[in-house]
Amino acid sequence: MLSKKTKYGLKALTYIARKGNNEPVQIGEIAKNEHISQKFLESILLTLRKSGFLGSKKGKHGGYYLIKKPSDILMTDVMRVLEGPIALVPCVSLNFYEKCIDCPDEATCSVNKLMIQVRDSTLNVFKNNTLEDISK
Amino acid sequence: MLSKKTKYGLKALTYIARKGNNEPVQIGEIAKNEHISQKFLESILLTLRKSGFLGSKKGKHGGYYLIKKPSDILMTDVMRVLEGPIALVPCVSLNFYEKCIDCPDEATCSVNKLMIQVRDSTLNVFKNNTLEDISK
DNA sequence: TGCAATTTCTATTAAATCGATAGGAATAAT
DNA sequence: ATTATTCCTATCGATTTAATAGAAATTGCA
Incomplete structure (x- = not known):
């Protein structure tokens, strides 16, 4: 069974990718729209940042954004980081x-x-x- | 990750299938040869019996045997029973x-x-x- | 300068699952 | 009877998972 961590991580990446622009997207917005516990999502996005998929901006108007183009992000890599x-x-x-x-x-x-x-x-x-x- | 239940179950089925004849094979023999906790294997073989893959004979010289030919036992069915x-x-x-x-x-x-x-x-x-x- | 909004970090906890164990009842062969 | 085996139920310990708590650090803006 797929862990919720992986499921939520994929949903969050998709959410950010669909926005299209490079503006930081806030955890709260993703959590609300994808029905994910915000605190749990926090730790997942942190993982995705530390493994090089996301960049982040702190403070007001901060959030997460994609570092690479969606077409350059392979599921093999994402799955290995999230699911092992x-x-x-x-x-x-x-x-x-x-x-x-x-x-x-x-x-x-x-x-x-x-x-x-x-x-x-x-x-x-x-x-x-x-x-x-x-x-x- | 594959559960040990599934792993052991597959190994046990393989062990019995490789024997070729229809003589009952004892839990203890399988457990010893495949390095599996005998008590744990007991419960797995019981599951495989209840789901129609194995038959059993009780008492002395008892054990488990295949009900169908190995070529008629599909992995889809085995995996669904063992792993879900x-x-x-x-x-x-x-x-x-x-x-x-x-x-x-x-x-x-x-x-x-x-x-x-x-x-x-x-x-x-x-x-x-x-x-x-x-x-x- | 100070306030508000946000990510970052560490720690903890509650629940679920997994793998293993214990002990005895039932059954069959000798 | 005795011995060897499957059958059944119950339990336990360890691990993992998902979620939670709270505060520190950072940034934007008035």
Whole structure:
């Protein structure tokens, strides 16, 4: 299941992208329009800023704005920051690989075999979608 | 992330399928060979029995056996029983659909748009894999 | 200069879920 | 009977998730 963090993060990015201009958008406005707890959204936007998707301006008339064009923001990158590894098991993760403790041999592991396919197909979707695509 | 329940369940099914014959396989044997907590595995096999994948024989020389041929056991069905909905959000689930509380319009929701694609690609993988395929 | 609006940061908490454990009842083979 | 196994219910500890609280820092503006 997708975490609310990811869901809200995607919605917030979409909201900002749809505004079109580069004016800072305030947390409160996004929270209200997307029905998200403002405090929770705060921490999510902070994460997105620290990972290079958003810029921020403090103080009055402050807020968040996109640093890159929506068409340059890949879902692979957004998902990895918000949700973590795309793979469902560490032993098939490209960016966060870890050997399973309980599994002596990946070559004969049926879970490994299935999850590699799931990873690749999911990755394919995320690679082929930018923020622009999902904001249309 | 895949739950251990699903991981262990798949490993157990694979273990039984690889034995080839229809002799009951004991929980203890599977747990030992696949490095799974026996008590936890008990509850998983019970679930798989109740949902029609396994049969069981009680008492001495008892155990679990496959009810259908491995080539007739689809991953879509196994995954739904062990892991639950395949969709990452309820609003794109085919079998467990629920409207999102916070989302007034699915047609304009970017999360919905992205997650439909993920669902379809994942579903495609599970549809094209039987227990026989992953046990090879 | 001071006030108001906003992001930033740290800490805490409530609830849910997950993985594992415990113990005994029922059943079957010998 | 005895032994080995599945079956069932209940519980627990740890972790994670989602949300909350409150105050510091920054900025715009009168």
